[in-house]
Amino acid sequence: MKRFIVPILISALTTLSCLFIFKYLQNQPPLSASELHLTANPIVNTSFSSNVGLSPNLDFTEAAEKSIHAVVHVKNTTISRQPTSMMDLFLGGGNPRAMIGTGSGVIISPDGYIISNNHVIEHASDLQVTLNNNRTYPAELIGSDPKTDIALLKINAEEALPYIPFADSDQVKIGQWVLAVGNPFNLTSTVTAGIVSAKARDLNEFDNQPQSFIQTDAAVNRGNSGGALVNTNGELIGINTAITSETGSYVGYSFAVPSNTARKVIEDLMEYGDVQQGILGIQGSNLDTQRAAYYGVSQTQGVYVAGIEPGSGAQEAGLQTGDIIQEFDGKKVLKFSDLTGLLTAKRPNDRVKLKIVRDDTPLSLSVLLKKRDSFVIEALGLELKNTSPEILQQRDAAFGVMVHRSLKKEFMRYDLTGILITHINDQPVKNIEQAQSMITELETRELPIKVTFVTENREKSSIIFR
Template sequence: MTYFFPKVRQAQQHGWKGQGNKAGGWQEMSRVGAGARLFEATAVGIALLCLGARLEASELRKSPVVRAVERASPAVVNVSTEQEMQRRPGMFPGFRGDSLFEEFFRDFLSPFPRGQARTSLGSGVIVDPKGMVLTNEHVVQGASSIKVTLSDQREYQARLVGADPPSDLAVLLIETKEKLPVIPMGRSNDLMIGETVIAIGNPFGLSHTVTTGVISALNRSIRTESRVYKDFIQTDAAINPGNSGGPLLNIDGELIGINTAIYQKAQGVGFAIPIDRAKRIMRELIEHGEVHPAWIGVEVQSMDEALARSFGLQGRKGVLVTQVAQGGPAQRAGLRKGDLILSVGSSKITSRQEFLEALSAYTGGSQISLGVVRDGREMEVKLKAESLSTQEAVRMAERQLGFTVDAVNQASKKERRAYSMSGVVVRSVEPQSLSYRVGIREGDLIRQINDKEIRSLEDYQTAMARALRRESVTLLVQRGSYGYYLTLELGGGG
């Protein structure tokens, strides 16, 4: 910037070159120079003030929510999956090969054209610099390929490390050696109703959408068509399809929950899996590829009025301990038959189903605190849960259901007159047991447990261990050439 000073030009026009009245000339020029410097400093100061005002305004717009999003969003990813759809069988075999009929039914009756893959979108969060991504199980269920896209548009293929349908959690591994951002981990055991939360995800395919709200409630249970989910965070931050698997953040930008949109009827209500629970499940999935359910070695039943009177527990709610496994965690911690369990961790217990749901939040190795009443006195029992072994699961199933099984081989097929080598064969049924009352008999084949097809004794043991985490089990039973489904109520062991 150039400044012009008239007095200097005037002095030069009158021949002032440092001669004649030198003192007066230099004094005049000094005053002019000082004024010029003052003017220039003032101009620079004004420019800096304007720039500072703009910077200050920019910083003022950076609210805590903005800072939280900036901190966490690089680790939020878009999860895109493809699932190959099986071809629909021909409806009219007589017209096989007729291109006109094939085109008609492909275009108007088949929901998916032949060879087309169904795609779905969800969200996830990078929780480990090696590329581990935490998301919802229903986001990647049945996926034949998985693609992960970061906020900077980098795309990677990912593979499934493990999934746990009961908790609706899954872990993916991004196949890359590049450095990846990691989301800051928070905790969910100190959450407050009313505190601000932030949800980030890809609702309806709109990448990195941010919504805000507050925690509306804690320890919520959600019943869907297939199962009951327990101990969820409820928020009024919008969580829509596509947000599933994305992060729920606190105001510090820390991960406190995994958003899920499993409850489609929700209007203005969102749910998230608490991060403390998610971390326990995630460790199991990374180490074992599946979750080893917590086992404490008790069987319980719900308390009704008649039972409460007989045990002198009128007015009490909880579950009554009916069996304590020899040498199990509960026995070592001092739990006894006849004790009344009031709580598991922070969850109050009023029924056997609530006991099973509360216990399902833990895995093998978890420290669990039980609220117990014994002889009218409340006490706390602390124990370390173990993983439920397949052998123990089978023993529990035998006690609760009342039948035993064998592997199917040629000898047993002939002896039991079995029609198939697939499944397991019922070896014995205890008279007057639940299984006997519903019609299961020696020689029947168990072909399926819930949604798991049974091909071997190992399949049966694994599926039964998973089934014991639920209130009931559905069996596909084959007798001769006929098959039928039976749903049996389990005895509430854990």
């Protein structure tokens, strides 16, 4: 009985307390609006608006309409030989077999000039181009540049063709909207949208092959290579070239050769037959906190000059090891790929203005760019350059060309840089033009390539490339 008394008393006291408080509040005057202070969190409207963060006038349809008719489907037929015997294996014979690859291209003039990627048309024995109206034409390869991965084709049509005008890719801004137009997986006339994610992107700064891509998140897949990257005005700002993916398909990153680079390459191919590359004549490095500490400098952005090539424009202008390049012709240089991208749009004998820092003191220099005296042998993965009489004398050689650097990972570990190539297939090599002609002929005939060379220790040896 006692255990029921305590809960009953607590209930009675609670009831009396509530009645007292209610009666008290009834007798109080109401609060005015000025006395009422709200401290609750503000209410956020979560209703969806389709144009949040976008310009109300943004419309991709005009850019798509302008560009879709000027992007073509490129079919590359390559004839390879399958060895059927040991004799075929060593001499390059065998049964011929046709292999077909596809990609995209961009019409850049009404008379039928087309830009694509070098890897789209490489080793082609036959090229076919299909327009958006399903008409197919044979295409002629005018020229290509493996280094920038740009190729120039030409078709002869009965009428003036739709084309895409060039824009200045140096004016592209990170975050601006772009469209990628191409033929992924043989799906013709495909348009995807994205933004510019980064500029002057080098996919691997340690491979001795400087790059400077526009990076976007517009969906690009196999078959898009050689297609157009355009701005919202339908102007060409890049040639879609690569993706980086563990699956081989698009995962959010795609890369395009800037239009300024592509335009300069095709103009050189049309005027000179090859690419006229102006070089500064330095060995450089990116900067960050760790490298700045190593070099003993305070800057963490720019290009650190680690070496100067003898006889180069950089040497003649007074550039020194330890200088930091921060501007090139009025454009900021934050990393080596910025400098690479700006240089690819220049020619030999162009004069450029550099702003540098030397011992924490700003300086300005005018540099005359010179012609690169080297040649890349794609089949061997080597870059060759002409050498000097002094080096020939040191090696006890009457002629030869120098290996400037290895471009393939499998050869980098052999440290071939600096060897002197004296013979190709037992024929003397006196300059890079002769080496280029010999290699081209051997590749055309699909013959093995024997390279005879002399090391820095004057040791002679040979390598056979198949």
